[in-house]
Amino acid sequence: xxxxxxxxxxxxxxxxxxxxxxxxxxxxxxxxxxxxxxxxxxxxxxxxxxxxxxxxxxxxxxxxxxxxxxxxxxxxxxxxxxxxxxxxxxxxxxxxxxxxxxxxxxxxxxxxxxxxxxxxxxxxxxxxxxxxxxxxxxxxxxxxxxxxxxxxxxxxxxxxxxxxxxxxxxxxxxxxxxxxxxxxxxxxxxxxxxxxxxxxxxxxxxxxxxxxxxxxxxxxxxxxxxxxxxxxxxxxxxxxxxxxxxxxxxxxxxxxxxxxxxxxxxxxxxxxxxxxxxxxxxxxxxxxxxxxxxxxxxxxxxxxxxxxxxxxxxxxxxxxxxxxxxxxxxxxxxxxxxxxxxxxxxxxxxxxxxxxxxxxxxxxxxxxxxxxxxxxxxxxxxxxxxxxxxxxxxxxxxxxxxxxxxxxxxxxxxxxxxxxxxxxxxxxxxxxxxxx
Numbered sequence: 001x002x003x004x005x006x007x008x009x010x011x012x013x014x015x016x017x018x019x020x021x022x023x024x025x026x027x028x029x030x031x032x033x034x035x036x037x038x039x040x041x042x043x044x045x046x047x048x049x050x051x052x053x054x055x056x057x058x059x060x061x062x063x064x065x066x067x068x069x070x071x072x073x074x075x076x077x078x079x080x081x082x083x084x085x086x087x088x089x090x091x092x093x094x095x096x097x098x099x100x101x102x103x104x105x106x107x108x109x110x111x112x113x114x115x116x117x118x119x120x121x122x123x124x125x126x127x128x129x130x131x132x133x134x135x136x137x138x139x140x141x142x143x144x145x146x147x148x149x150x151x152x153x154x155x156x157x158x159x160x161x162x163x164x165x166x167x168x169x170x171x172x173x174x175x176x177x178x179x180x181x182x183x184x185x186x187x188x189x190x191x192x193x194x195x196x197x198x199x200x201x202x203x204x205x206x207x208x209x210x211x212x213x214x215x216x217x218x219x220x221x222x223x224x225x226x227x228x229x230x231x232x233x234x235x236x237x238x239x240x241x242x243x244x245x246x247x248x249x250x251x252x253x254x255x256x257x258x259x260x261x262x263x264x265x266x267x268x269x270x271x272x273x274x275x276x277x278x279x280x281x282x283x284x285x286x287x288x289x290x291x292x293x294x295x296x297x298x299x300x301x302x303x304x305x306x307x308x309x310x311x312x313x314x315x316x317x318x319x320x321x322x323x324x325x326x327x328x329x330x331x332x333x334x335x336x337x338x339x340x341x342x343x344x345x346x347x348x349x350x351x352x353x354x355x356x357x358x359x360x361x362x363x364x365x366x367x368x369x370x371x372x373x374x375x376x377x378x379x380x381x382x383x384x385x386x387x388x389x390x391x392x393x394x395x396x397x398x399x400x401x402x403x404x405x406x407x408x409x410x411x412x413x414x415x416x417x418x419x420x421x422x423x424x425x426x427x428x429x430x431x432x433x434x435x436x
Contacts, residue, residue, distance in 0.1 A: 001093065008090035008214075015218035022225040029295060029337045032345055036293035037243060037251070045240050048379075053239040058377040062306075065129075068122055075115030076232075079165070082112040086214055096181045109182035113169055117186045120162040127155050137305030142324035147228065147303060154229040157220050164213040170194055171206035231302045235378045238300040241293065242379035247370040250387055253282065283392030284385065286352040287333045288345045297380040298330035307372035307382060313365040320365035322372035322382040328357040329385065354389050363389045364401060 039045075051057045056070040085098045099105055130138060130151060138148075169187035173180060174194040194202060224230045231238075281289055307322035308314050314321055332353045339347040354360075363386050372382045394400045394408070407417045414421050 005090065005093040011215065011218065012087070012091065015222060018222045019225075022222065025337075026225070026299070028341055029333060030292045032288060032340055033295055034289070034291045036291035037245070039241060041244055044244055048242070049236065049240045052377070052379060053236045056377070058375070061375070068125065071115075072119050072122055075119045078108065078111040078115045079119075081108045082165070083214075083217055086210070090214065099181050106183045110185050112165075113184045113186050116162045116165045116169070117190075120159060120166065123155055123159045123162065127152070127159075130155070137309040140305065140308060140321055140324065142321060142327045143303070143305075147327075150227050150229075151303070154220075154223075154227055157216060157223070161213060161216050161220065164209045164216060166190065168206055168209035168213060171202045171209065175199060175202050175206065228301065228303045231300050231378060234296065234300040235302075238296050239379045241296065243293070243381060243384075247373050247381065248368045248383045248387065250384075250391075256282075281392065282395035283390070284388035285354050285392045285396070287329060287336055288340055289388070289392070290329065290385070293381065294329060294385050295333060297382075297385075298326045298333065300378050301326040301330070301380060302378065303327065304377070306375045306377065307380070310371040310375045312367060312369060312371065318361075318365040319359065320362045325358060325362070325382055325385055326380060329353060332357050354392065358389065360393065360399075363393075 056066070056073060059070050059073075060066040081098075085096070088097045089095055101108075129135065130148075166187065169184050170191045171194065173184050173187045173191040174197070194205075197205075224232055284290055284294075287295075301323065303323060305323055308324075311320060311322055336347070336349060336351075339349060354363075366383065366386045368383050368387070370383060373380065376382070390400070394404070398405065400408070406419075410417050410419055416422070416425075418425075420427075
């Protein structure tokens with residue numbers, strides 16, 4: 001077995017091992033979270049996946065910049081074929097192992113070559129846009145210096161990935177001007193930059209960029225779980241798993257439903273399988289009270305700010321930023337989950353998502369208009385998280401705003417939001433003369 005192949009296999013195993021460890025942490029976190037809803041109606045989910053995921057329906061609501069982002073997404077899909085072939089080549093010690101696909105192979109290689117150049121140019125545009133243009137939705141208290149550095153670093157990695165791929169293709173075309181395997185429409189013209197370079201140097205350029213590209217892929221894949229760019233992996237699954245019920249439709253708590261049934265009718269049939277003693281908390285105070293969907297939403301968040309840019313509360317100067325809600329949930333999960341995994345859900349570090357990360361003022365500013373969830377290009381459901389925190393304040397602490405507390409008390413005592421009993425409801429009409 002050649003030395004190159006042995007080294008490649010070792011590097012691949014290390015990269016896969018690190019990635020598997022990172023993903024295992026995510027699944028361990030999901031394990032202690034609550035169930036969200038059954039994932040069924042797969043036909044509807046597949047349709048939504050193609051509309052919002054692959055066709056980038058929501059991204060294209062911003063025609064120009066949306067189309068540019070969609071090009072990057074579609075380009076990555078095309079380039080994936082070439083990256084997969086490189087992986088197979090490295091593991092087997094062969095070259096162009098998938099060339100037997102014939103015309104289809106030529107088409108995919110040509111598409112990848114074109115998109116490598118297109119994405120390279122687009123990433124430069126995105127970097128200029130992010131760091132030299134004052135885009136309002138890129139700002140906010142949640143967009144810390146670390147967040148901006150993370151975004152810039154990920155963009156630079158993508159830039160280097162495209163550059164190494166283009167240089168590798170250019171060197172290959174220069175070395176094989178008449179007997180190329182595959183079609184390279186862009187590299188064919190750019191290869192003139194290598195005119196006058198000896199074949200020995202071209203081989204070094206080809207080999208060096210082959211290794212640079214594959215190592216960058218491995219590094220990028222292992223960096224993503226700790227970056228906002230984890231949406232590269234999470235966006236399509238999150239779209240597929242998104243809720244099919246109307247937005248902000250709250251899930252009834254079975255234990256509360258049982259109590260209401262008994263209150264209305266002591267003889268009403270109830271679910272005997274529900275054990276009230278298992279209920280740890282009404283609503284959401286900290287991350288362990290959340291569902292797996294809340295967590296996948298936070299991992300999928302691209303921090304693009306489209307949600308916050310359409311939020312009426314934020315637009316009118318209130319503290320609420322839907323993007324911050326997602327960022328805070330992920331940050332709190334990263335902080336607390338190691339302790340929960342070791343000591344269980346009883347672990348307490350004397351902090352919580354509510355108040356230490358997200359203030360009451362933020363969650364009560366939400367109008368539940370669903371603009372954030374409707375606009376999100378990866379189907380994140382921000383209001384569900386906000387509503388569960390409200391549920392905790394309302395049901396566990398009875399610390400809701402005074403008007404809501406009064407309404408709740410009146411409903412409990414009078415069966416209506418008003419302060420007077422049902423027998424007095426028509427008193428306002430006693431002295432009215434009505435023609436029959």
